Amino acid sequence: MAGGAALILMIGGIAWYVTRNVVSPVSHAAVVSEKLxxxxxxxxMVVKGEDEVARLGASFNHMAASLQEQITQLAxxxxxxxxxxxxxxxxxxxxxxxVRMAAEVLFDARxxxxxxxxxxxxxxxxxxxxxxxxxxxxxxxxxxxxxxxxLDSEPTDIFQVVSHVIDGASPVAAEYGSxxxxxxxxxRIIVEMDARRIDRILRNLLLNAVEHGEGKPVHVSVAAxxxxxxxxxxxxxxxxxPAEAAxxxxxxxxxxxxxxxxxxxxxxxxxxxxxDTKLHNGWLQAWxxxxxxxxxx
Numbered sequence: 466m467a468g469g470a471a472l473i474l475m476i477g478g479i480a481w482y483v484t485r486n487v488v489s490p491v492s493h494a495a496v497v498s499e500k501l502x503x504x505x506x507x508x509x510m511v512v513k514g515e516d517e518v519a520r521l522g523a524s525f526n527h528m529a530a531s532l533q534e535q536i537t538q539l540a541x542x543x544x545x546x547x548x549x550x551x552x553x554x555x556x557x558x559x560x561x562x563x564v565r566m567a568a569e570v571l572f573d574a575r576x577x578x579x580x581x582x583x584x585x586x587x588x589x590x591x592x593x594x595x596x597x598x599x600x601x602x603x604x605x606x607x608x609x610x611x612x613x614x615x616l617d618s619e620p621t622d623i624f625q626v627v628s629h630v631i632d633g634a635s636p637v638a639a640e641y642g643s644x645x646x647x648x649x650x651x652x653r654i655i656v657e658m659d660a661r662r663i664d665r666i667l668r669n670l671l672l673n674a675v676e677h678g679e680g681k682p683v684h685v686s687v688a689a690x691x692x693x694x695x696x697x698x699x700x701x702x703x704x705x706x707p708a709e710a711a712x713x714x715x716x717x718x719x720x721x722x723x724x725x726x727x728x729x730x731x732x733x734x735x736x737x738x739x740x741d742t743k744l745h746n747g748w749l750q751a752w753x754x755x756x757x758x759x760x761x762x
């Protein structure tokens with residue numbers, strides 16, 4: 466009996482030692498890791514002794530400090546970049562307004578010029594308009610980055626906005642030889658929304674679908690229930706790989722940099738559309754496949 470009790474005590478002591486020196490530090494490391502993942506970058510492990518577990522804890526702390534430093538540097542660089550874009554965009558507004566006024570004067574008087582100068586006036590006007598659009602997009606992005614973008618919501622029939630977007634895109638669709646088709650079981654859907662932002666979202670989606678639809682029909686579908694409204698824009702053009710679909714809302718990203726743009730986009734349209742959607746507590750997704758399977762978006 467005495468020998469058995471001693472054996473039990475020895476096993477208990479070994480278990481206590483293992484728990485204290487191995488299991489507990491591992492559990493502590495797991496807790497610290499979860500805090501780091503949650504953004505508490507200042508968290509560190511308590512290191513005691515000079516054994517292998519202590520060395521592991523020291524290495525863990527070194528890794529955590531390195532990660533904190535790199536994340537802080539990236540956050541600082543991101544803030545500097547956002548501030549630079551915001552400052553440059555605002556500083557360019559005044560000189561661009563002056564240039565635009567001069568371009569409009571030349572454009573309005575272009576019929577009095579010889580053919581070469583007439584064409585130059587037209588090119589100047591079109592490029593200034595494109596620059597104005599880019600600057601507006603940069604200013605809008607800077608508002609999102611600063612958290613200054615707000616909704617101006619009011620009850621609106623979603624079909625009024627959809628029809629307005631389709632009418633506005635009709636000249637571009639005609640140029641590409643595409644037909645925009647609207648389908649829905651509903652005739653009228655009143656939505657609490659910022660009509661200007663919803664218009665911008667749909668315009669970006671529709672123009673992208675037309676541009677990449679290779680002259681094939683583009684389908685716009687509207688559906689709703691008591692909780693939400695869904696709008697899809699689908700083209701049947703060149704398609705996207707899953708990797709490309711995952712990046713379409715990145716700023717300035719293009720699936721094929723060599724592909725010529727004809728609608729004069731800034732490369733920020735879909736990024737702004739995604740931010741506008743978030744303001745409405747909604748979500749925006751893109752999906753598709755390369756030919757010969759039709760593309761959805």
